[in-house]
Amino acid sequence: MRVHICAVGRLRKGPEKDLVDDYLTRFDRTGRGLSLGPAQVIEVDDRKGGGMSAEAALLEKALPKGATLCVLDERGTVETSPKFAKRLAGWRDGGASDLAFVIGGADGIDPALRAKAHHGLSFGKMVWPHMLVRVMLAEQLYRAASILSGGPYHRS
Numbered sequence: 001m002r003v004h005i006c007a008v009g010r011l012r013k014g015p016e017k018d019l020v021d022d023y024l025t026r027f028d029r030t031g032r033g034l035s036l037g038p039a040q041v042i043e044v045d046d047r048k049g050g051g052m053s054a055e056a057a058l059l060e061k062a063l064p065k066g067a068t069l070c071v072l073d074e075r076g077t078v079e080t081s082p083k084f085a086k087r088l089a090g091w092r093d094g095g096a097s098d099l100a101f102v103i104g105g106a107d108g109i110d111p112a113l114r115a116k117a118h119h120g121l122s123f124g125k126m127v128w129p130h131m132l133v134r135v136m137l138a139e140q141l142y143r144a145a146s147i148l149s150g151g152p153y154h155r156s
């Protein structure tokens, strides 16, 4: 199952980008034997300042056709890492070829796009900056692959 992180805005060179790259490399390596990954980041940029709906149109265009859609949203479901790992395995075992996570911009994700999602995932009720959400998601993907592989990274 290929994994896509579709995000509004460009992540510049720096510690957040390094962390995302590092965790996704680890995810790819750990997930290879589990039919998870590879993971790629797809960035969209609305330079005309059209707001949420313009960003949603760009995101929808960039999403792989038929992808299982998971939006990152503070109003979504808060879950443990093992539960998230189970959810990933469930999507994979249910036959999903592409899984797309969507991270919004400063105004969030357009409600019409949110309504199309198969799942809304929350990293808690607080609002985080989008670049940190990318890092957190990449880390949770690696953690989930480690849990599913029985590796020592996750200790609960």
Ligand SMILES: C[S@@+](CC[C@H](N)C(=O)[O-])C[C@H]1O[C@@H](n2cnc3c(N)ncnc32)[C@H](O)[C@@H]1O
Pocket (backbone or CB within 6 Å): 071, 072, 073, 074, 075, 102, 103, 104, 105, 106, 107, 108, 109, 121, 122, 123, 124, 125, 126, 127, 128, 129, 130, 133
């Ligand atoms: C700066 S936030 C935008 C918040 C916006 N005011 C809203 O109402 O959604 C940018 C993006 O980061 C993600 N995000 C921020 N906090 C989050 C959280 N607690 N859980 C999951 N995703 C979050 C969402 O995808 C959000 O669209």
